[in-house]
Amino acid sequence: MSKAYRYLILTVSFVCFSCSKNAEFVKKPYPAIQTLDVTNISSNGVTFNGEVLQSGIDDIIEYGFVFYPVGSDISNMYDTIMLQSTLKGSGAFSLNADHKLSNNVTYNVKAYAKTLSYDVTGPTVEFNSQGCKNFPWDFYLQTTFVGYENIFTTSINNLGYLLMSSMEFYTFNPATCIIQRLKDYPGHTLHSASFFIIDEEIYIIKNNSSEFYKYRIDLNDWVKLNALPFMPGEDGFTAFALNNQGYYVSNDTFYQYEKSSDNWEKKSDDQVLSSILSSETVNHNAYVFTRNKSIWKFSEEEDKWQMETTYPDTLLDNIVSFRIGDNLYYGFSYDVNSTKTEASSDFWQYSVNTKSWTKTESIPYRHTKELVFCIAIENYGYLGYCTAYNYGNRRYNLWKFSEEKIPVY
Structure with a gap:
């Protein structure tokens, strides 16, 4: 059998499978998380925003945000704000940050979520801080x-x-x-x-x-x-x-x-x-x-x-x-x-x-x-x-x- 013929069979089989009325999409076992734009940026702090696009098989038991100054190698500058509570299904969530933020410094933030089996993070969003009330x-x-x-x-x-x-x-x-x-x-x-x-x-x-x-x-x-x-x-x-x-x-x-x-x-x-x-x-x-x-x-x-x-x-x-x-x-x-x-x-x-x-x-x-x-x-x-x-x-x-x-x- 020629290579061209083998490829043709595979292609046709894929198309037939994809078009089947009885095909079911398998739900991913882990959550899908999106990091949204940072809002309410002021000298008092910021509001971090995220969204659970898909919750996964298990309930989310912890979720929040990890943020840090762009380019910093100091470990205690990486900070987390979180909620340890059950989150079922999909939807948006927000948390306020009023610490570890310097004025005139660029930061990265990532939303994250945890289940009993998985830790996942969303993409990185960059923002320019105006400081906060609890960082000297x-x-x-x-x-x-x-x-x-x-x-x-x-x-x-x-x-x-x-x-x-x-x-x-x-x-x-x-x-x-x-x-x-x-x-x-x-x-x-x-x-x-x-x-x-x-x-x-x-x-x-x-x-x-x-x-x-x-x-x-x-x-x-x-x-x-x-x-x-x-x-x-x-x-x-x-x-x-x-x-x-x-x-x-x-x-x-x-x-x-x-x-x-x-x-x-x-x-x-x-x-x-x-x-x-x-x-x-x-x-x-x-x-x-x-x-x-x-x-x-x-x-x-x-x-x-x-x-x-x-x-x-x-x-x-x-x-x-x-x-x-x-x-x-x-x-x-x-x-x-x-x-x-x-x-x-x-x-x-x-x-x-x-x-x-x-x-x-x-x-x-x-x-x-x-x-x-x-x-x-x-x-x-x-x-x-x-x-x-x-x-x-x-x-x-x-x-x-x-x-x-x-x-x-």
Whole structure:
């Protein structure tokens, strides 16, 4: 029998079978699910919509939606909202989502359903989020400015100030989303640096140098002060101000600065601090974060150091920190020199009142480990990092943290 003849028999047989009046279509054993367009997109959240096209043999015992930021590799950014109830037959269903949604971020959502034997999902639908009321991180802006290596920050009067290692100096106004270049730092290039503020003037101490400057905000000008009586190292030091007194501390040096005389006074070196990563101040106390994960508290009233707490998570080479009210925030630890370790997605709140740690929400994406900086302005925190560069220009993503939007579980 020829090939052509065999094909003809098969074709005719199929047509005859398909046209039979007594033919019955077998119902699929699993549900068929459709994901519909997202509706009611606002700053309070969204409404997800789906439809059961066919219920399958068994009843649906759970159904809902899985949603996640497009391109995110952070597992806890994948979230599910669901109903654990019996759904018989076909029909549409909807659920509201008011958490895990950042403003100005694109998300995917898929409807799903479960029976005793099957888990099925519908096709993916993409939508642009406007945020929600129960997630503290929103994508704030993308901007470009000049500078390289590291960024050092401080804030005063609802403005942020950013100093680059290459000495470019900027102000950031969150009310207008404008970053404006000011007069460049007049000293030498910086590998590490720390600020403190007295009477609305910004003082800066840099690595490997006794040069000491302050920035006059009102004049947009730098003033050179008396040389430091100590020599900061390459890194591992910090500076802060309490009650209009400046302080400098490293693992083996502790000084206090008096503005009126432009002089430093050596204080006790009884503190036992490993290499310092950051410091924050609350009321009349400073909290110094060290490389061995310890946080030491300096009380101005008692004029003494004491061990406060230990960071409860993994610490790599660097960490992000800022203060809002009486709460300290730490996390997103990273090693800029390692290609094998990703930036951590963990972020923690420490309450100085209750002396307790609470793990809180992360940004939807890992930061790049490039030119990472953070700053607190008014009652908001900001996290920035470099995403691309072209010669001297660098592009940054900036995220905004709103403490009042931390979900309560």
